[in-house]
Amino acid sequence: MTTPQALHHSLLRPCILHILRAAGYHSTRPSVLDTLTDLAARYMLLLAQATANHAALNHTEPELALEISVQDVRMALQDCGALIPEKPMVEQEFDGEEDTRGMDAFLAWVQGPGNKEIRRVALEGDSEKQDYLAALKKKHNTTTEGDTRYNGTILGKPAEPRAVKVEGGDVSSVKEWAERLKRPRQDTSIVSSRRQSSDLSSLADEIMDGIEF
Numbered sequence: 001m002t003t004p005q006a007l008h009h010s011l012l013r014p015c016i017l018h019i020l021r022a023a024g025y026h027s028t029r030p031s032v033l034d035t036l037t038d039l040a041a042r043y044m045l046l047l048a049q050a051t052a053n054h055a056a057l058n059h060t061e062p063e064l065a066l067e068i069s070v071q072d073v074r075m076a077l078q079d080c081g082a083l084i085p086e087k088p089m090v091e092q093e094f095d096g097e098e099d100t101r102g103m104d105a106f107l108a109w110v111q112g113p114g115n116k117e118i119r120r121v122a123l124e125g126d127s128e129k130q131d132y133l134a135a136l137k138k139k140h141n142t143t144t145e146g147d148t149r150y151n152g153t154i155l156g157k158p159a160e161p162r163a164v165k166v167e168g169g170d171v172s173s174v175k176e177w178a179e180r181l182k183r184p185r186q187d188t189s190i191v192s193s194r195r196q197s198s199d200l201s202s203l204a205d206e207i208m209d210g211i212e213f
Helices: 002-023 030-058 071-077 089-095 099-112 113-122 134-141 145-151 174-182 188-208
Strands: none
Touching: 002 030, 002 113, 030 071, 071 099, 099 113
């Protein structure tokens, strides 16, 4: 059975091949390709984690905890070294202008000839200008279902959320269980201590009644 890591690695390898071909390389060893693919995957994971961390810090409201903004991505790109570090805010205020050198250089690369060549190589040979993954899915699609067969998988649209039922006990769903956890717990220590003290006092009264003076 193919593991998710192996599947993600296989999907990322053609992208690395396109980048190498656009850079002028005509061949490479499989071990080198796997190493570059692993490095790219680790960098993307680091970028995603940094973006999530910035989003968690910038959005304190629970309903916006998973909202990712452009500012979160920009700060993550800067943390991961993709953007040139900005000047300190004091220097920017002294100069009277915002330091946008990092974003300017990144936009210049995105719109420049290097990235244009990567896109040309990735879309080469397809008149409909589809990427390799869309062309591969179209090639292996032998049924009339279209892309619906990939729904709920990494290659298609996300599936509709379904309720997970919990069998046994008085909780019928995960949602109900989560709501129950959010409820404030009653402190039973005070009640139990009062009950113990009342039991001890009643026991002392019985002992005193049994003693003859």
